[in-house]
Structures are given as C-alpha cells and as structure tokens.
Amino acid sequence: MRNLETQYPKWRHTSPVLLDAEAVRVAEEEIAACEFCAPAESEVPFDYILDCVTGYDPEFTDYVLPEAARCPSCGKNLRTGYSRWYYSEEDVRALFVLPATLVALKGR
Numbered sequence: 001m002r003n004l005e006t007q008y009p010k011w012r013h014t015s016p017v018l019l020d021a022e023a024v025r026v027a028e029e030e031i032a033a034c035e036f037c038a039p040a041e042s043e044v045p046f047d048y049i050l051d052c053v054t055g056y057d058p059e060f061t062d063y064v065l066p067e068a069a070r071c072p073s074c075g076k077n078l079r080t081g082y083s084r085w086y087y088s089e090e091d092v093r094a095l096f097v098l099p100a101t102l103v104a105l106k107g108r
Contacts, residue, residue: 037074
C-alpha cells in the first residue's frame with residue numbers, strides 16, 4: 001500500500017474521546033429538538049454541542065458515549081458523526097461518512 005499521508009497531505013488522524021454521562025447530560029440540556037421531531041429547525045450537528053461542552057478540537061475528535069444521548073423533545077437517540085477511509089484489495093480508497101444527528105438549540 002502506498003504512503004497515503006505523503007500522497008494526501010490533508011490526511012488527518014482522529015482520537016476517540018470517551019465522555020462521561022455528565023457531559024452527555026450537559027449537551028442534552030442545550031438541545032430543544034432534533035431532526036426527527038423538528039426537521040425544519042434542526043441545523044446544528046450534535047457533535048458541535050459536544051465540542052462546545054468538552055472544548056476538544058472537532059477536526060481531530062471522535063466521541064464515544066457511555067450511553068445514548070436522547071432528544072429532550074421526542075426521546076430519539078442522538079448520533080455522533082464520523083468519517084472513515086476504507087481501502088479495497090486493489091488499493092482503491094473510499095470514504096464512509098456517518099453524519100451526526102442535526103439538532104435545534106434552545107433559545108437563550
């Protein structure tokens with residue numbers, strides 16, 4: 001396999017960050033609704049809320065939650081997002097992206 005970090009200089013490595021239940025609760029308190037119960041109002045990725053709560057750099061962080069975060073309005077699970085590069089045996093590169101759940105913030 002080729003050295004992809006040389007070939008793709010913007011290649012980045014993310015670090016998993018295990019959050020505690022308190023951080024998840026603090027993030028949930030900032031949310032008014034999610035893309036399931038308020039699709040027109042939900043514009044902010046849930047990861048953004050976690051970035052603000054934790055202070056971690058969003059470009060290099062993947063969050064691992066100890067339990068599912070839930071929308072305070074409808075109770076649906078909120079998903080954190082991530083992206084991963086995959087390679088085939090023929091050395092073909094593909095990107096898999098799982099976007100975070102979009103949420104609407106509480107008006108302050």
